[in-house]
Each structure stands twice: as structure tokens, then as C-alpha cells.
Amino acid sequence: MKVELQNLTKIFPSRNKKSNEEVIAVNDFTLTIPDGKLVGLLGPSGCGKSTTLYMISGLQKASSGKIFFGEEDVTNVSPENRGVGLVFQNYALYPHMTVKQNILFPLQNLTGKDKLPKNEMIERAYEVARLVQIDDLMERKPNELSGGQQQRVAIARALVKMPRILLLDEPLSNLDARLRLQTREEIRRIQKETGITTIFVTHDQEEAMSISDMIIVMKLGIVQQVGKPQDIYDDPTNLFVAKFLGTPPINVFDGKISGGKLYIGEDAVLDVKGVEDKDVFVGIRPEGFVPSDKGEFNCKLNNVEVMGRDVSIVSTNSASLNPVIRSIVSSEYVKTIAEDQETIAYSLIPHKVFIFDKETEERICF
Numbered sequence: 447m448k449v450e451l452q453n454l455t456k457i458f459p460s461r462n463k464k465s466n467e468e469v470i471a472v473n474d475f476t477l478t479i480p481d482g483k484l485v486g487l488l489g490p491s492g493c494g495k496s497t498t499l500y501m502i503s504g505l506q507k508a509s510s511g512k513i514f515f516g517e518e519d520v521t522n523v524s525p526e527n528r529g530v531g532l533v534f535q536n537y538a539l540y541p542h543m544t545v546k547q548n549i550l551f552p553l554q555n556l557t558g559k560d561k562l563p564k565n566e567m568i569e570r571a572y573e574v575a576r577l578v579q580i581d582d583l584m585e586r587k588p589n590e591l592s593g594g595q596q597q598r599v600a601i602a603r604a605l606v607k608m609p610r611i612l613l614l615d616e617p618l619s620n621l622d623a624r625l626r627l628q629t630r631e632e633i634r635r636i637q638k639e640t641g642i643t644t645i646f647v648t649h650d651q652e653e654a655m656s657i658s659d660m661i662i663v664m665k666l667g668i669v670q671q672v673g674k675p676q677d678i679y680d681d682p683t684n685l686f687v688a689k690f691l692g693t694p695p696i697n698v699f700d701g702k703i704s705g706g707k708l709y710i711g712e713d714a715v716l717d718v719k720g721v722e723d724k725d726v727f728v729g730i731r732p733e734g735f736v737p738s739d740k741g742e743f744n745c746k747l748n749n750v751e752v753m754g755r756d757v758s759i760v761s762t763n764s765a766s767l768n769p770v771i772r773s774i775v776s777s778e779y780v781k782t783i784a785e786d787q788e789t790i791a792y793s794l795i796p797h798k799v800f801i802f803d804k805e806t807e808e809r810i811c812f
């Protein structure tokens with residue numbers, strides 16, 4: 447099912463009697479989410495991710511704008527009639543019910559023509575339980591399950607009504623690191639098997655990048671960029687997006703453009719012909735540095751962190767806005783670094799270097 451958001455806006459009134467400042471939690475959000483895709487809604491805390499999700503589910507009413515599921519305008523349709531499955535961070539399972547009863551609950555609540563015969567309900571519950579691989583745990587209570595298993599029950603409960611859209615709000619936050627990895631792969635598999643259009647909220651860029659067909663980066667209620675994860679990583683529209691995606695994060699420097707050359711400190715690091723002279727921010731991805739005796743960019747070498755196949759060279763430069771510069775290079779380079787070496791020179795890979803206007807922080811293409 448295609449989801450279309452048209453100028454969706456949510457304004458919360460001020461709770462502070464002294465000031466009348468309202469909060470624009472979501473500001474003029476327009477987007478079409480194609481049928482059958484897994485979309486990651488990404489951004490820092492408070493940027494409006496959950497509010498967007500709740501407006502799509504119907505739990506919160508939009509202040510203005512419209513929401514369509516396929517061709518149907520659902521803006522004023524109640525949550526229970528929208529056909530969405532919602533999974534929250536804290537699972538919200540009923541503790542006194544077994545897994546089976548928890549999964550059956552949404553079906554038992556259906557009324558009228560939607561109500562299924564009992565045997566069909568049970569069949570459906572087992573079908574989704576098999577899909578999320580908890581069919582052997584049906585008689586247990588939630589407190590007899592691991593966090594990952596509880597999250598699967600919550601997903602099964604959301605899927606049992608065969609929703610048109612699946613909405614997941616930080617579904618992995620309560621899981622430990624290993625389980626998060628495993629469960630995110632599970633979500634991807636379940637989404638592919640069911641083909642349900644899924645919107646998945648997270649503040650973890652790695653999580654969003656790893657499983658999403660498409661990501662939406664938000665800041666202060668405003669969509670910054672929408673696209674395939676790799677495209678956004680390779681082609682960020684502004685400094686915020688460039689900084690938000692990537693581990694280790696992008697290295698940011700004060701720089702300037704003068705006479706068609708990009709300078710970081712005194713070093714002319716790249717040709718940027720055709721770009722007007724001005725002060726800029728320079729972002730360099732960790733994989734954009736190539737250690738080289740003839741390198742144009744000179745840094746102070748701190749240490750080398752071995753990561754296996756690759757190494758991370760940690761260095762500093764007075765123009766760096768990050769405490770240290772992290773470059774990721776092939777482990778072959780370690781052999782060329784002398785024990786008492788104090789400096790390191792890099793050549794830069796042009797397409798891994800981004801420059802941004804200092805005032806607007808928008809990208810300047812070169």
C-alpha cells in the first residue's frame with residue numbers, strides 16, 4: 447500500500463503560560479512512500495519522528511495536511527479503521543496473558559463482519575507466530591521470554607490483523623547490542639516476506655542505513671533529505687545530514703576556497719575550480735584519506751587503531767572541528783608507518799570530500 451503525506455504539519459500548543467511559543471513538531475512534510483518498501487525515519491531526539499508516525503497511525507490528529515493510503519484519504523479516519531499495525535519500543539504486552547492470547551487479542555476485539563470464526567483466528571495467530579519464529583512459545587507468559595522474543599510477540603500482534611501499513615517506533619531500543627543486530631535482520635526478513643509497507647522510526651543511523659530501502663532524515667520537524675541510504679551517504683544535501691550518517695562520523699574542518707583551491711589551514715588540499723572564494727566547512731569521510739608522502743594535507747599522528755582488515759589512523763589538525771580525525775585505511779598502510787613517526791600526510795579522494803557554505807551549511811558542489 448502506497449502512503450502519501452501532503453504538507454503534514456503538527457503544532458502542539460504552548461504549555462508554558464508565560465510564553466506563547468508553540469512547538470512545530472512536524473513542519474510541512476510531503477512525501478510518497480512506495481508500496482512494499484521499508485522506510486527508516488531517522489533523526490535526533492525531538493525531531494518529530496514519533497509524531498509523524500502517530501499521525502500516520504491516527505493516534506494523533508494532524509494540525510494540517512493530508513494522509514493517503516493508496517487513493518484513500520485517511521486523514522480523518524479513526525486509528526482502528528486505518529488498518530495499521532503499530533509496534534512500540536516497550537512492547538506493551540499484556541503480562542497476565544500467554545503469548546497466544548496476546549497475539550489473538552486484536553482479532554478478538556474485531557466486531558461485525560470483520561470478526562473471524564475461532565478456528566480461523568487461531569490459525570491466523572499461529573501463521574504470524576511462525577513468521578516471527580515464536581510458534582513454540584505460545585503458552586508462555588511475557589515474563590518468561592527474552593527481550594527479543596517479547597519484541598517478536600509485539601510484531602506478531604501487530605501483523606495478525608493483516609495491516610495495510612506496519613509502523614515501528616524504535617522497536618529495537620530495549621534490546622542489547624547483539625540482539626539488536628539479529629532482530630533488525632528479522633524485521634527486514636518479515637517485511638520482505640509479507641511485502642507490507644513499513645515505516646520504522648529510529649535515531650540510530652546505522653540501524654536505519656542497514657535495513658531500509660529508503661531513509662528520511664529529519665531535523666527540528668523538517669525533512670532534510672529522502673533517498674536510498676547509500677545515495678544519502680554519498681551525496682548529503684547539507685552538513686547536518688553529512689554528520690548524521692556514517693560510523694566513524696565524517697571529519698569536519700574549517701576551510702576556505704581561494705583561487706579555485708580548497709584550503710584547510712595552510713594546506714591546499716583539492717582543486718575546486720569554478721567555486722567562488724569564501725570560508726567553508728569541509729567534511730571528509732573517514733575513507734577519503736590516502737596516506738602518502740606526497741599528500742597535500744598534513745596532520746599530527748596520534749595513534750593507529752587496528753580493526754582487522756582495515757585500520758583507523760587517529761590524527762589531529764588545528765583546523766579540525768572534531769577532537770580527532772579518524773581515517774579508515776587498508777591495514778597494508780600500517781607497515782609503512784614508522785614507530786617514532788609524528789606526522790602523517792594524506793591525499794584526499796575528491797568524491798569523499800564535501801564542502802558546505804558556512805552560513806547556510808548547505809552543500810556546495812564542485
Ligand code: ATP
Pocket residue numbers: 458459469470471489490491492493494495496497498649
Ligand atoms: P525521540 O527520538 O526522543 O522519541 P522524536 O523525534 O520522536 O524524539 P517527537 O516525540 O515526535 O520527537 O517530538 C517532536 C517535538 O514535539 C519535541 O520537541 C517534543 O517535545 C514535542 N512534543 C511531542 N509531543 C508533545 C505533546 N504532546 N505536547 C507538546 N509537545 C510535544
